[in-house]
Amino acid sequence: MKPFIALGTLLALSACATQQQRCISSVTANQRNIAQLIAVTEANINRGYGVNVQRVPYTVYGRCYDSYSIRSYSCPETYYRTVTTPVTVDLDAEKRKLAQLKQRLPEEQKRAKAGVDQCLALYPE
Template identity: 45%
Template structure:
């Protein structure tokens, strides 16, 4: 999964969590019932991207310390230190044939997860009618 697609997935999950407070009980139930499904979809997307690129991306956070001027409650300046984190991606060699086997396995699991989620979604809709 590329940084952009991972960021999109994370942003989507954050949005989902933020909206879950506003979501109806039915929507919350369906979101819970399809969590594994969404995880598999994200893994498939990441594996497809790896195959298309020909290499994987290793992601890590690098601390970036900085010093700046802060002010206390009486507006007196003092030096304060902050550490921000920056994501870096490093290309990693992978065996494309293994990635293709992994992709086939994930797609098989996705089909199983879809079959498993369907009755759960139906149950959510029957339990929490809108």
């Protein structure tokens, strides 16, 4: 039994990111966030409106069976669907926000590059 537990633990750990990958992911997080915000803001400006995305639950009633008496009964299952709703945005404010984000991006790219270099030095593969 113990060899199986050890094997399972080893497989689980081998699927994880390396220390270098975790370090790089950590130091580039702000850059990725800013790039994602730029993409969303540009899409809002191009569309002329924003998009609100929500996961909405709904219930479906199916048939379940009692394993002892082999009787069926109604049983609910909850599923989720994604609903997108247009929302109004102030285009002037979106343009100002986009300009600020584009101004911050090169600074974050420099920080991320320095951080990646440091991660590569700390955790060589």
